[in-house]
Amino acid sequence: MAYSEKVIDHYTNPRNIGTLDKASAQVGTGLVGAPECGDVMRLQIQVGENGIIEEAKFKTFGCGSAIASSSLATEWLKGKTIDQALEIDNMEIVEELALPPVKIHCSVLAEDAIKAAINDYRVKNGLEPLELEKSHH
Amino acid sequence: MIKLPIYLDNNSTTKCDPRVFAEMTPFFLEDFGNAASKSHAFGWKAEEAVDYAREQIAKIIGANSKEIIITSGATESNNLALKGVFEMYAAKGNHFITVSTEHKAILDACKHLEKLGAEVTYLPVGEDGMIQVSQIKEAIKPNTVLVSVMYANNELGVIQPVREIGALCKEHGVLFHTDATQAVGKIPVDVLADHIDLLSFTAHKMYGPKGVGALYVRRKNPRVKVTAQMDGGGHERGMRSGTLNVTGIVGFGKACEIAMQEMEAEGARLRILRDKLENALLQMEEAYLNGHKEHRLPHTTNISFKYVEGEGLMMGIKDVAVSSGSACTSASLEPSYVLKNLGLDDELAHSSIRFGLSRFTTEEEIDFTIKCVTDAVNKLREMSPLWEMFKEGIDLKSIEWSEH
Numbered sequence: 265m266a267y268s269e270k271v272i273d274h275y276t277n278p279r280n281i282g283t284l285d286k287a288s289a290q291v292g293t294g295l296v297g298a299p300e301c302g303d304v305m306r307l308q309i310q311v312g313e314n315g316i317i318e319e320a321k322f323k324t325f326g327c328g329s330a331i332a333s334s335s336l337a338t339e340w341l342k343g344k345t346i347d348q349a350l351e352i353d354n355m356e357i358v359e360e361l362a363l364p365p366v367k368i369h370c371s372v373l374a375e376d377a378i379k380a381a382i383n384d385y386r387v388k389n390g391l392e393p394l395e396l397e398k399s400h401h
Numbered sequence: 402m403i404k405l406p407i408y409l410d411n412n413s414t415t416k417c418d419p420r421v422f423a424e425m426t427p428f429f430l431e432d433f434g435n436a437a438s439k440s441h442a443f444g445w446k447a448e449e450a451v452d453y454a455r456e457q458i459a460k461i462i463g464a465n466s467k468e469i470i471i472t473s474g475a476t477e478s479n480n481l482a483l484k485g486v487f488e489m490y491a492a493k494g495n496h497f498i499t500v501s502t503e504h505k506a507i508l509d510a511c512k513h514l515e516k517l518g519a520e521v522t523y524l525p526v527g528e529d530g531m532i533q534v535s536q537i538k539e540a541i542k543p544n545t546v547l548v549s550v551m552y553a554n555n556e557l558g559v560i561q562p563v564r565e566i567g568a569l570c571k572e573h574g575v576l577f578h579t580d581a582t583q584a585v586g587k588i589p590v591d592v593l594a595d596h597i598d599l600l601s602f603t604a605h606k607m608y609g610p611k612g613v614g615a616l617y618v619r620r621k622n623p624r625v626k627v628t629a630q631m632d633g634g635g636h637e638r639g640m641r642s643g644t645l646n647v648t649g650i651v652g653f654g655k656a657c658e659i660a661m662q663e664m665e666a667e668g669a670r671l672r673i674l675r676d677k678l679e680n681a682l683l684q685m686e687e688a689y690l691n692g693h694k695e696h697r698l699p700h701t702t703n704i705s706f707k708y709v710e711g712e713g714l715m716m717g718i719k720d721v722a723v724s725s726g727s728a729c730t731s732a733s734l735e736p737s738y739v740l741k742n743l744g745l746d747d748e749l750a751h752s753s754i755r756f757g758l759s760r761f762t763t764e765e766e767i768d769f770t771i772k773c774v775t776d777a778v779n780k781l782r783e784m785s786p787l788w789e790m791f792k793e794g795i796d797l798k799s800i801e802w803s804e805h
Contacts, residue, residue, distance in 0.1 A: 275713075275717075298802035299751070299802065302712070303710065324784060325788075326712075328712070331784065
């Protein structure tokens, strides 16, 4: 199947690849997926004192759509508050990247990664983890 | 200047050789007759061409032309062999023996027959993709009618001990079928020396056209028959009805003739190129060869690049057309069943790429591919969380992965 231009762009020039200090209280890390399923995403956010996500990084093992979905997610996360970040819906990723139906699970995984990172941050800072919807795959 | 993209997916299909194409062209426009028309010159000419091609096709496997049943391709040949034997030999028994790494055309035909009352034994292979003759020996029972083992595997290129299996089957009075789709035209195949009773092969894997293949059905010692799976005009000795695909058959014949003449030199040349590619790629850290290193087709290699996902890798080497054992779609998150049957971890199966060289592959293309794949693997590993964990010495098996 042919990839959309945006997927190719994110795959070729991924934004925000990297690693943040996962021990830091400011950093939330989400690791989702599984090697045997063929995709693993690690998404990290660094939250400033003002509650705004000032840095987001990712590393992904997966197909082009999985890489593009996580790259796009990091772009969208920067500058958002945690509450705003929680509103990111996988279907927005699908639309932005023009993902075909067989690749929707890549966007779901990205949404899961965002939520997992936020929960990690919340727990580190003495907050209750949010109840997450069971992902639809 | 190298022409991109480079085609290295020759186990899927091959480019038609221009010499084959040239041989076929008159049969589209001028000599378009039906080979079954006995009353005029158009028919005679077509029949003559088919007879000649059938000789060429038979020769490449050491058969007699009367033993060649023309089909639409190897899938049909495999179906005809299995289902045709099941029906024809129902009185003798209902037990079939095959191997877990066979092509779907064999496995799914077996599943179909199981619904009709067949008993099928699916033998596992070793880590190297090889089946042991002793496994087959132990599986043969009084009601066994057929053993079906592929000559060479489509994903790995691994060559099975066909001659020994054939001898064993002969000794036990069991029919032996082999799906030789990947082998014919690439390595010497001889139905007599290999004791083969039924053999499937196809034109488009050996620089011929798509849509034409054959089933060899032995006529002597023993005389083998299969029940037709398609009713009609009784073509092909009553085993496969349907107007003959004259152009395709002519092309298939020419492809066989060329392959017979060039196989030896071509195999030697491709082995050198394949080894160059393979050795260079295996230089990389955590790159593994899948399948037996020696018992292998000369033009195929299958390599896993650990911590990099195959489909993602293929996107990174878009100038090189290859195929991966990874299927990352919501319909199928399962990696290749062939690789899983070798006992490979799913993650390694997801990381595999199959390279298939051809008569048209050049050394420049191989050099380009080596660089292209190496760069892409390195780039993707830099963005792989699994690679980072591996580098930090974290055992991936110790991590509780989220359900997916």
